[in-house]
Amino acid sequence: MEVEVFALLKDYFDKKFIVPARLSDIESLKQHLLDLNPAAEQVLSSCRFAVEDEFVDHNYQLKENDYICIIPPSSGG
Amino acid sequence: MTTSVSSLPAVEVSTYISDQPLDLVGLLAGAHHPLAGAVVLFSGDVRDNNLGKQVAYLEYEARATMAAKMIAEILDEAKRKWNLNIAVAQHRVGKVAVGESAVVVITATPHRREAYEANRYIIDRIKHEVPIWKCEFFTDGTKKWGGNCNCHELTGDPHKHIYEVEKETNQ
Incomplete structure (x- = not known):
């Protein structure tokens, strides 16, 4: 599973990185991210997760080849 | 560049997301319609100041495939809701200078x-x-x-926007 982050999340994580396949859902992925960088807690709490370009909720069951985008609040325009 | 990651019809990303200066005049020229007596163009331009500080320039980043798909869906929804003859939207990514357009929306309908x-x-x-x-x-x-x-910060809910709260309050 590969993760891509955007905007201010890049101050906390690499732009793209591989996460362990043992992570079963978004909630466990979130915990993994906090273990990588505890300082990201507040930023992550306002983010949404998307798999294959669709938003998913925290119960979403991750699959082996999922491409996960972590989406901070939008600030377009 | 075309995306096919979703079950929805693929959209041409460059129609909605551009790393080049937005061609407002060209887009407007293409947005006239024989049934439409009103054409509105909104351009979101880069200001030279924000929060009391002088802005040098902006940089926009996008999840382009997802953004394009979502803009296409928003335009489709608006088209149905207001019976629009034409609905166009394009957002710039990359470095955008002061005075340049970062986003354009054009709508055309029989009446304004x-x-x-x-x-x-x-x-x-x-x-x-x-x-x-x-x-x-x-x-x-x-x-x-x-x-x-x-x-x-205003609504206390990371997934709730201020206009959604305003809507609820007005009902």
Whole structure:
């Protein structure tokens, strides 16, 4: 599973990185991210997760080849 | 570049997301329709100041495939809701200079009321929901991500935008 982050999340994580396949859902992925960088807690709490370009909720069951985008609040325009 | 990651019809990303200066005149020229007596063009331009600081330039980042798909969906929804003859929207990514357009929305309808209403609806949703992010670079050398959608600070809910709360309050 590969993760891509955007905007201010890049101050906390690499732009793209591989996460362990043992992570079963978004909630466990979130915990993994906090273990990588505890300082990201507040930023992550306002983010949404998307798999294959669709938003998913925290119960979403991750699959082996999922491409996960972590989406901070939008600030377009 | 075409995306086919979703079950929805693929959209041409470059129609909605551009790393080149937006061609407002060209887009407007293509937005006339024999049934439409009203054409509204909104351009979101880069200001030279924000939060009391001088802005040097902005940089926009997007999850382009997802953003394009979402803008296409927003335009489709607005088209149905207001019976628009034409609905166009394009957002810039990369470095955008002061005075340049970062986003354009064009709506065309028989009468002006619907064109204005739909245009406002489309730009609000693009600004608040579509995965596009602004980074402000100030002349003092500092930078700041975000800046437009701080709705969660006002609504207390990271997934609730201020206009959704306003709507609920008005009902």
